[in-house]
Amino acid sequence: MTPVLAVAEKSIKSATANKINIFLMVKKKIILTGITASPGNAFGKVRIVKTSGEILKIKKEEIVVAPFLTPEAVVLLRKNRKIKGIITDRGGSTSHAAILAREFGIPYIAGTGTASKKLKNNTAVNLDGGTGTVYEV
Amino acid sequence: MKYKKIESIKKIKKYGLPFPETIFIFDFKKQEEAIDRFLKNREYVAIRTDSAKNTDFLPYNLRCHKKKAKKTIKKFNDEGYAVILHEQNHIPSGVINKNHISGNIVILEKCWIIELMRGEPLSSLTRKGEISEYLKIRKNNLTEVAHWGKRIISRDILDKILRMIRKIPKHKVIEFTFRPEGFYFWQIREDKTAKKLDK
16 A cells, blocks of 8 residues: 555544544433333434324434324324334323334333423434433534 | 133233232123112223223223213113223322322333323323323333433332232233322233334
8 A cells, every 4th residue: 555545544543433423422321311112213303292183294214203292193103104213291101102112113212201391393313212312513 | 701801800900010909891781780779889890891892992981970981881881881890099080189199101022111190090191191201111120221201100119019010911002000009000911012112
């Protein structure tokens, strides 16, 4: 390898390492914690859902944030497979919504208390359903 | 025909857990006498339903006066539901009795997950997400590995419940209520998705 290529490779490696470090640093900024309702990781933009009908309108792959998912909303979850993740203020791992999220493999954090007030539409978040943690990205 | 909820109530009997006096009604006409006997000397009953086709969001009336009970049972039967008729000796809705604690216990391979709420009915937790306390306890040494919310149950009572359910196999959910007069177990239901919580 020529010295020029070696330097280039080194700088690429360094830049990649920096990006990873930056990502990890940002990833570690916890916004919310809650109960593991369905494990798994998801990354996406927040979509605040106030009525169950809004679930059907989700076209992009987004993370649904709601006070809670009512039985009506749970039924709609079956119809919209675009949902990447779920965060709710109330609920736990034994609610109907949690069982359905696990069935569909959708990461879900319940019982965050304030997610629907604290998070805003289009905020990018990283959801770790395994630990019940929401990170800002 | 397989009625999941009715089967899950029968499992409570199998594991020797206390549960409210209950009868199952599949045919109102044929079982009218049994219904009359059940309603005798009772003021209120709890009426739940089961269906072989649909297991989600079944209709119920958890505090039904005996005068309206037969009409309600017939209506549910006519709509194609099997009826679960429970004894009812308390007020399950409208008033939160702080001495009553209801909850679900998820049995995992190495742990129990316990989710609790004050008062009854337990459907407030399952359907409305009204959860007050969440605990994860290791089965082998009863160590608490995770906790969320306010502590609403004493460790003595919780340990007693956990001892009662020790023999029940994994990936099932047990629904219960603790009242000062004792424990009531409502059903033991299958939850195949619970194994995802083992990871």
